[in-house]
Amino acid sequence: RTQMLAAITHDLQTPLTRMRLRLEKVADADLQERLIGDLSAMQAMVREGLELARSMDTTETMQMLDLDSLLDSVCDDAADASQAVTLSGRSGMAILGRPLDLRRCLGNLIDNAVKYGREASVTVDRVNGAARIRVRDSGPGIPPAEQARVFDPFYRVETSRSRESGGTGLGLTIARNIAEQHGGSIALANHPEGGLEVTLTLPEYYPGK
Secondary structure (H helix, E strand, C coil): CHHHHHHHHHHHHHHHHHHHHHHCCCCCHHHHHHHHHHHHHHHHHHHHHHHHHHHHCCCCCCEEEEHHHHHHHHHHHHHHCCCCEEEECCCCCEEEECHHHHHHHHHHHHHHHHHHHCCEEEEEEEECCEEEEEEECCCCCCCHHHCCHHHCCCCCCCCHHHHCCCCCCCHHHHHHHHHHHCCCEEEEEECCCCCEEEEEEEECCCCCC
16 A cells, blocks of 8 residues: 555656646736646645655664754754744754654654744653653644544644645654654644644664663
């Protein structure tokens, strides 16, 4: 099933690219803008479909990583892309992981926070032999009854959080798949002072054990 998803989404990229080139020739500017908007949404779904397939079946090699350095790099990249992101705290931990997958996981959490809540406040600390990474936004949060469902593929909350910002509903699904492949977990809750807080927990790596 994973290979089928990867094959379908990969093969869709070429015809979608051709469609975009042909749309540039549409004379009606208003129609062209609306059609390109629809096509961009389709291309985003294809990209995230590929990411979902990769998160379910990856061949990337596990290696020892300095978690603080990884977080510094991911947050710096987000800031360079003009995203409102801050990072505080240090874990002082090594983890065993796939660097590209973990960057994708953390990037998705930051992207979601910025997209739906304007900013991402990232905090890391060490709790009971594990790293706890919290990503908080300043958005409207998610109703408690819907919090478990946002991890389902393509599920989007029917509030202004989704309607205003779009999205395919795959970001948290991909992030959770990657976290679980690393022996970790993801949980979310509305913060008492406002916004949604997503907590990623990853186990510490002890070389030789």
